[in-house]
Amino acid sequence: MQRNRLGVVTGGTFNAGLTVRLDPGINVEALRIGTFCVVEGEAYRYFSLIQDLQLHATDPGLMASPPRDLSPFLRRTLAGTSTYAVAEVKPMLMMPKYGDTEIVDPAMAEGPKAVRTIPMHFAELAEATSFDFADVFGEDDGGSYFALGSPLAMDGLDVCVDLRRIVERSNGVFGSTGTGKSFLTRLLLSGIIARNAAVNLIFDMHGEYAFSVQSEAGTWVKGLKELFGSKVRVYGLDTKTKGPDSHLVIGLNQIEPADILLLSDELNLSPTTETNLIILSRALGDEWLRTFLAMEPVALQTFCEERGAHLGSLEALQRKLVKLRQPYVLESVSFNVIDEMLQYLERGKHVIFQFGRFSRPLDYMLVANIVTRRIREKYRERVEGWQASHNEADRPKPLVITIEEAHKFLNPEMARQTIFGTIARELRKYFVTLLIVDQRPSGIDPEVLSQIGTRISGKLTDERDLEAVLTGVGNRNAIRAGLASLDTRNEIMIFGHAVRMPMQLRTRRYDEAFYQAVSDRSVPPATATTAGGHSLDDLVSDLWG
Structure with a gap:
């Protein structure tokens, strides 16, 4: 496999990473912190990240008295001889190399694994190819691997997230205001729905997920209800809003x-x-x-x-x-509507809860806590029933609960008192996990942050937020450098349980091509439909309640 060579290893340590002298013809400005590259050792390929770039000179006098008005010819003459560039590279994964004449059963071949050694001097550093990306991140073929974006310097290649591993633990989407957290969350939720990886309960505080909204570019983009139709059920708190399928009231x-x-x-x-x-x-x-x-x-x-x-x-x-005492709060109410939500979730439907004009933090926190507590209690009962019966038909489908402004529920004072803190600490004991969306991760309890499996972060400008996102993470220096170099729009870094190594991405566009892709590769839940395409479950519910 031919790769574009970048340089050779000249030193390094296992903990700090490798020092690579870049070849004279390499344009340093074309490389980025966080770029995915490959070091070719004798026995292993090392999938690595560039974590720093440095400029050096062989003659200290040249730097003490730099020449003025260098012509392009003289610049090229000095490059690689008197001046050169160095990349600090951190190996993240290693994979055995097989010879061209070696026959290996793909089922028996070793995949990428954690790095436990380093290559020798003069091992070559090269650009990663599409085959390297497929080896590390998988391929979006309609299964559990879902393309979330492409590498910053390599358009046209997919970086996939493993949805099976996403739903195994709680996850976080972070970023400063204006970095596109809501659209990124839509991408991820669309993948979970399309591939039937789990069911979703989404607390939509600002009305951004169910129906179409206008992007910052001025275009209207589809909501999850419009994209997936009868797979999604919308509940509302505001009876004056006509969009929701049903409305919820709660009792004192x-x-x-x-x-x-x-x-x-x-x-x-x-x-x-x-x-x-x-x-x-x-x-x-x-x-x-x-x-x-x-x-x-x-x-x-x-x-x-x-x-x-x-x-x-x-x-x-x-x-x-x-x-x-709000219009949606009555003296005494049964749990019928919340239990109806649970029935839809058990059928493989996805529930979005909208707040309409009741979008104050007080309304959001009160209702989300009550609804989640009831549903988690019922999930616990069903999991305990399945564990007693050992019947796979009784096994609950994984549930992902999406909450915005998560620091209000999971701050150090409240994390031990709210149901969301309980869910975060339980991992997936009762098949329930969280998708935390927040612009202030520093406001979330460190113990909760340490339990987050996969973190997807846009640009963060506050030093405390950067430190919070890295809570409990290895290879902090490489990941921190990647986070610091992100642009404010459409660029993210993903790391954790659902990807084999950290990666900077340009997020996938949420447009007609995306709508078609998730529609073409959508995995239907086990629910019968009529000739008109309507879910029989929905029709029965509409007729009989």
Whole structure:
């Protein structure tokens, strides 16, 4: 296999990486930090990343008194003799080399594995080819490998993510405002839906996933409902919005003390709130919140005297909790609509929850926590049932829950109290994982970040956010250099469980060609349809509820 040579190894260490002297004819400006390349050792190929570029000179005097007004001819004359460039290269994977005459069964051949050694001096560094990308990242052939983009310096080549491994653990999509997190999340969710890798529950805070939205370029792009039709079910909180298939109301009886504590910042609750909530819930039972909000001053004073609570503290709490009375919050409600969502998920459908005009953080956090807690409880029951029966028909389908503004649910103060923190720490114990979308990863609890399997990050400008994204990650220097060199638009770095090595990408375009590709390679769920293309499950639900 012929590769374009870049230079030769002249030194290095296992921990720090290899030093490569670039050949005289190599244009350093054509190379980028984070470029995927290959070092050809004697026994192994080393799939590597360029993590630094340096300029050197053989004559210190030349640098002390650099010549002025060099002609192009003199520049070329000095290049490679008196001046030269060096690349610092970090091997990430190694793969055995097989001779041209060696016959190897593909099923028995070793694939890429973790690096455990380094090549000798004068091993050649070369550009990676399409075959190298296929060896490391797989090929998008309609199976579990899904093309997410192409290398920054190599348009036309696909870098794939393994969707089977994506749904095995919680994952994160990070990036500063304006870096395209929402469109990147759409790409990933489209792949999961098209390949039937898992079912999705998406909390769509800003109305960006279900229906068409206008991109920054001014074009209208399809939402997941328009792209996948009956595979997607949309629920809404705002009854004045006509798009959703169904609407959700919640009851005061469904709100638990943990839900109130999650809203501490939004409601400006005092440090004594947790103690007061414990007193109220123990004394008043399941209907504690409705009963508490209905208490008149005299009844509240009597309650405080009987329970030893502080009257002024409870009065202040009562005034603040009145803000929970919204049009979608009723006195008492059953879990019928949430259980209906679960039924759709069990049938292989994907659920998007829209908030409409109720898009304040208070509404989003309250509803998302209640819905997720109920669905996770039901998933736990089903997993325990499957483990008892050992019947594969009882095995739940993996569920991916997408949340935006994740730092509000998973900050160090709240991570241990919210259902989202529980899910993140459980890995996939009950077949439920998170897809975290956030522009402030530094606001997320480090313990939660350490459990994230795959991280997809756009440009991050805050030093604290960069450090947070790298929590618990090996080869930090190489990945950090790649993150720092990203552009603010359409460029990402992906690393972690679902890819064999970190890689900088230019994200795939979300356009007509993409719509056609996910449609052509879509794997249908096991659901019967009518001649008109409508799901029989949906028709039965519409007829009978």
